[in-house]
Amino acid sequence: MKAYAIAAGSLAFLALAAVGPAQAQQSRMQACAAEWNTMKAANQTAGKTYRAFQKECLARTAATAPTLPFGQPAPAPAAKPKGGGGRQAMLARERACGAEWKAAKAAGTVPAGATWPKYWSACNTRKKAEGM
Numbered sequence: 001m002k003a004y005a006i007a008a009g010s011l012a013f014l015a016l017a018a019v020g021p022a023q024a025q026q027s028r029m030q031a032c033a034a035e036w037n038t039m040k041a042a043n044q045t046a047g048k049t050y051r052a053f054q055k056e057c058l059a060r061t062a063a064t065a066p067t068l069p070f071g072q073p074a075p076a077p078a079a080k081p082k083g084g085g086g087r088q089a090m091l092a093r094e095r096a097c098g099a100e101w102k103a104a105k106a107a108g109t110v111p112a113g114a115t116w117p118k119y120w121s122a123c124n125t126r127k128k129a130e131g132m
Contacts, residue, residue, distance in 0.1 A: 032057035090124075093132055097123035 104110045
């Protein structure tokens with residue numbers, strides 16, 4: 001049983017060396033689940049529950065998890081842009097139309113009964129035609 005645990009621990013270490021720190025916990029959990037399934041199939045669980053085994057396995061594999069060398073900061077997560085290109089273009093048109101609307105209101109050139117939704121619809125169509 002000990003030889004099996006050492007071999008499984010070695011395989012878990014090799015699997016963890018190939019993945020980044022963010023994926024290490026998930027990989028450790030998957031490795032422990034695979035080890036449990038193998039032990040269960042061979043009827044070698046020794047009466048343990050999966051939760052008890054999982055705690056032991058995660059504690060055992062935590063020592064073999066890859067760490068960053070001293071002096072190196074942890075990598076920052078990649079910044080995810082808000083929305084795609086279509087959303088960004090729509091927001092740019094909305095800001096441009098909003099600036100036009102405010103300027104027209106301040107100058108008093110907005111026709112009577114005009115509302116922002118109607119102005120936005122017409123302005124958005126115009127800006128799309130202009131290629132914005």
